Amino acid sequence: MPRVQVDPLVCEANAVCVGLAPEVFDLNDDDELTILLPEPPADQLDRVRHAVRSCPKAALILDE
Numbered sequence: 001m002p003r004v005q006v007d008p009l010v011c012e013a014n015a016v017c018v019g020l021a022p023e024v025f026d027l028n029d030d031d032e033l034t035i036l037l038p039e040p041p042a043d044q045l046d047r048v049r050h051a052v053r054s055c056p057k058a059a060l061i062l063d064e
Contacts, residue, residue: 001039002039002040002045002048002062002063002064003038003039003062003063004024004035004037004038004039004040004048004052004060004061004062004063005035005038005060005061005063006033006035006059006060006061007059007060007061008032008033008059010057010058010059011032011033011057011059011060012056012057012059013027013031013032013033014055014056014057015027016051016054016055016056017033017051017052017054017055017060018033020047020050020051020054021040021044021047021048021050021051023036023037023040023044023047024036024037024040024044024047024048024051025051033059048062049062
């Protein structure tokens with residue numbers, strides 16, 4: 001099953017991923033990225049892939 005991860009040392013909380021896949025990504029009150037669905041369902045995978053590709057810091061990883 002595909003799994004999405006974030007490198008917290010690289011992530012700058014730009015929230016691009018949150019805008020593209022809010023069901024999967026969220027920013028907490030401290031501007032730390034939380035992955036709500038680490039193993040996103042099939043109907044979310046295209047959005048997650050787009051979010052991973054769009055991350056300005058390349059902080060997201062999708063293991064497929």
